[in-house]
Amino acid sequence: MSEFKLTTVEEFEAATNRLLETGAKVGADSWQMRVKNQTPHCKFGEQGICCRICAMGPCRITAKAPRGICGCDAHGIVGRNYLKFTAGGAATHSDHGREICNTLYHSKPDGAYRVKDPDKLIRIAKEWGVETEGKDIYDLAHEVAYMGLEEYGKVFGYQRFLDRMPAGQKEKLIELELAPRAIDREVSSSLHTAHMGCSSLPEQLVRQSLRCGMADGWGGSMAGTEFSDVLFGTPKPIETEANLGVMKEEDVNIVVHGHDPSLSEKICDWAEDPEMIALAKSVGAKGITISGVCCTSNEVAMRRGIPMAGNFLQQENVVLTGACEAIVVDVQCIFPALGPLSKCFHTKFVTTSPIARMPDSEFIRFDAETADEKAKAIVKLAVENFKNRKPELVHIPQLKQKATVGYSLEAIVKVLDNVTNSQVDVTGTTKPLLECVTSGVIRGAVAMVGCNNPKVRPDTAHIDLMKKLIANDIIIVASGCAAQAAAKAGLMDKRAKDLCGAGLKRVCELADIPPVLHMGSCVDISRMMVLVAELAKDSGLQINQLPVVGCAPEWMSEKAVSIGNYVVATGLDTFLGVDPYVAGSTEMQYWLTEGVRQWTGSAYTVETDIDKLVDKMIERIEQKREAIGI
Ligand code: BF8
Ligand code: SF4
Numbered sequence: 001m002s003e004f005k006l007t008t009v010e011e012f013e014a015a016t017n018r019l020l021e022t023g024a025k026v027g028a029d030s031w032q033m034r035v036k037n038q039t040p041h042c043k044f045g046e047q048g049i050c051c052r053i054c055a056m057g058p059c060r061i062t063a064k065a066p067r068g069i070c071g072c073d074a075h076g077i078v079g080r081n082y083l084k085f086t087a088g089g090a091a092t093h094s095d096h097g098r099e100i101c102n103t104l105y106h107s108k109p110d111g112a113y114r115v116k117d118p119d120k121l122i123r124i125a126k127e128w129g130v131e132t133e134g135k136d137i138y139d140l141a142h143e144v145a146y147m148g149l150e151e152y153g154k155v156f157g158y159q160r161f162l163d164r165m166p167a168g169q170k171e172k173l174i175e176l177e178l179a180p181r182a183i184d185r186e187v188s189s190s191l192h193t194a195h196m197g198c199s200s201l202p203e204q205l206v207r208q209s210l211r212c213g214m215a216d217g218w219g220g221s222m223a224g225t226e227f228s229d230v231l232f233g234t235p236k237p238i239e240t241e242a243n244l245g246v247m248k249e250e251d252v253n254i255v256v257h258g259h260d261p262s263l264s265e266k267i268c269d270w271a272e273d274p275e276m277i278a279l280a281k282s283v284g285a286k287g288i289t290i291s292g293v294c295c296t297s298n299e300v301a302m303r304r305g306i307p308m309a310g311n312f313l314q315q316e317n318v319v320l321t322g323a324c325e326a327i328v329v330d331v332q333c334i335f336p337a338l339g340p341l342s343k344c345f346h347t348k349f350v351t352t353s354p355i356a357r358m359p360d361s362e363f364i365r366f367d368a369e370t371a372d373e374k375a376k377a378i379v380k381l382a383v384e385n386f387k388n389r390k391p392e393l394v395h396i397p398q399l400k401q402k403a404t405v406g407y408s409l410e411a412i413v414k415v416l417d418n419v420t421n422s423q424v425d426v427t428g429t430t431k432p433l434l435e436c437v438t439s440g441v442i443r444g445a446v447a448m449v450g451c452n453n454p455k456v457r458p459d460t461a462h463i464d465l466m467k468k469l470i471a472n473d474i475i476i477v478a479s480g481c482a483a484q485a486a487a488k489a490g491l492m493d494k495r496a497k498d499l500c501g502a503g504l505k506r507v508c509e510l511a512d513i514p515p516v517l518h519m520g521s522c523v524d525i526s527r528m529m530v531l532v533a534e535l536a537k538d539s540g541l542q543i544n545q546l547p548v549v550g551c552a553p554e555w556m557s558e559k560a561v562s563i564g565n566y567v568v569a570t571g572l573d574t575f576l577g578v579d580p581y582v583a584g585s586t587e588m589q590y591w592l593t594e595g596v597r598q599w600t601g602s603a604y605t606v607e608t609d610i611d612k613l614v615d616k617m618i619e620r621i622e623q624k625r626e627a628i629g630i
Pocket of ligand 1 (some may be wrong): 161259294296312332333450451454479480481482521522525556557559560
């Protein structure tokens with residue numbers, strides 16, 4: 001086995017720079033150039049103090065003009081902007097979850113979508129009080145999927161998944177008006193609260209932001225995760241590779257990008273079809289390689305071992321290799337830049353959802369009923385495009401790392417069962433993990449999530465933070481583009497255990513795991529919520545007492561703010577490396593970083609100095625340990 005070495009950010013950047021040279025040859029635009037054009041950013045927007053929610057404005061707050069025309073002050077404007085930002089994110093994740101419920105509702109024994117994990121379906125059905133005895137698995141799937149869809153518009157009551165919380169927490173959230181009702185209601189109610197002439201009181205704007213986030217985390221995202229597992233299988237540890245070097249010059253390269261596994265799973269199925277492989281050979285390729293970008297990549301990596309070409313700010317790079325026959329997208333985090341960029345190469349930019357239509361793309365509408373036919377057509381289109389490659393533009397940076405991915409909650413519980421020598425039958429609980437934490441072998445855990453953002457040197461914050469945390473015996477569960485940063489660096493290679501402190505290294509050896517556990521895509525942060533709920537139940541503590549924190553050092557999207565709100569509302573302190581446009585209001589800063597603690601026992605910390613951010617996290621974890629006497 002070759003010697004193990006992490007890939008550095010400098011190596012990532014050298015590879016990108018080489019690709020940008022190709023881009024320059026063909027006159028391609030890049031995000032690096034657009035950042036320069038957009039900098040410096042508008043100060044009003046940056047501080048959140050520009051309001052244009054009614055046509056008397058736009059109003060901008062300055063020392064001379066401390067109120068908008070309606071009299072709203074900076075705190076109200078920043079707060080309303082923050083709530084609208086949250087609503088955008090919660091709507092987006094939740095609509096993804098709704099699509100998955102819809103796909104499950106259309107599953108058939110002989111159809112494009114089948115139930116791959118019937119045990120999980122039965123577990124959820126029982127949890128929801130559905131009779132399962134003697135029922136056909138597809139009848140059950142349709143019944144549970146329908147109930148899942150009803151969670152979006154239920155007339156009364158709260159999200160069903162809240163019953164997974166430790167005793168008393170749901171009731172407390174109801175009392176505080178933080179428990180999410182119907183998912184769509186929380187999104188609508190947020191837009192109503194933030195409408196002209198409604199709330200301008202920071203306390204209420206923050207309260208509704210948390211509640212709306214909770215509708216995402218314990219509603220839409222959780223449905224997305226759970227029913228994706230039912231349809232496509234609950235992830236188990238699986239080997240894969242990460243970074244642009246996973247693309248193969250001799251193959252037809254199809255890159256899947258976006259979020260909903262309903263599309264990417266079908267593209268993967270058809271890329272394995274003998275007829276398609278024969279077609280690829282007939283056009284001069286050796287075969288077909290699928291790789292992924294962003295969360296859809298996480299989805300297919302953890303269920304099928306499909307390699308990860310990269311994360312958010314690497315999406316243009318896959319086209320710049322000159323070896324991408326098609327980049328196939330569904331929804332979210334897709335740069336409209338991919339349209340014009342693809343036109344500089346032979347790449348087909350295929351959009352598939354009416355939710356995400358873009359200029360300069362080929363639109364092939366994808367849906368559950370015609371999934372196979374459409375996926376086959378897309379794969380065929382890519383294969384036939386191989387002959388249009390311009391060999392002089394082809395350059396695939398030879399950077400990649402091995403990664404073990406697929407640590408669903410179920411998988412984590414299973415692998416950690418091997419760690420303790422406890423005589424008690426602990427199978428199926430988080431007790432082995434708790435024993436590692438209480439004994440101090442592991443000091444705590446960090447949920448590392450989120451995106452890339454040009455405001456932070458891409459991937460540096462993720463990688464530097466993770467290295468320091470694991471060296472301090474803090475285990476990491478990662479999702480989204482944070483997970484891909486770790487995989488590209490090599491932190492999901494089991495050999496990265498040598499970078500850990502002695503305690504975590506021992507756990508990694510005994511359980512045969514890497515120190516950074518890939519827990520999936522961004523909707524899968526709901527897996528992390530169930531994990532902490534289980535840890536709390538098994539330890540007899542509240543979630544907010546656990547030595548666990550959340551961190552999004554390079555976040556950029558509305559979804560990330562929605563996530564942050566539900567992670568805080570669930571009880572975990574959350575550390576951000578990018579300010580969520582609240583610098584313009586001391587009151588909003590107070591509510592997010594201190595005020596919410598009276599409700600949830602947790603709050604945000606915003607720190608753009610990454611060294612300080614990691615030290616603050618470690619300090620918080622140690623404080624939590626001390627408070628519970630471990
Ligand atoms: O949902 S981490 S850049 S890909 S928003 Fe987007 Fe951010 Fe990546 Fe997935 Ni999540
Ligand atoms: Fe200006 Fe008030 Fe209208 Fe906002 S709601 S644009 S602050 S008048």
